[in-house]
Amino acid sequence: MKNNIRVERAIKNITQAELAEQVQVSRQTINTIESNKYVPSTILALKIGRVFGKPVEDIFVLEEGD
Numbered sequence: 001m002k003n004n005i006r007v008e009r010a011i012k013n014i015t016q017a018e019l020a021e022q023v024q025v026s027r028q029t030i031n032t033i034e035s036n037k038y039v040p041s042t043i044l045a046l047k048i049g050r051v052f053g054k055p056v057e058d059i060f061v062l063e064e065g066d
Contacts, residue, residue, distance in 0.1 A: 003060045005034045008052045023047040 009019055016030040023030075023044060032038035033048075040048065040060075049056045 001039055001060055001062055001066050002036060003033065005030070005048065005059060008054070008059060012052060019048070019051060022051050 005019070009016070014022075015027075016034070017027045020027045020030045024047075025044065029038065029040075033040050045056045045060055049059055052059060
């Protein structure tokens, strides 16, 4: 699964730390999600979508084989 978190953060002009605080996780968690090393829980994905005001499907995209 790939994601557009880095792009969405740039549009909203927020840091990984600021996003992490808003969704109540560590900055390292946001970093590992952005790096595609960690797939977030459904709850965390929904929280991230809420921060950006977008549906989860606009931020997280399934790749072939997922």
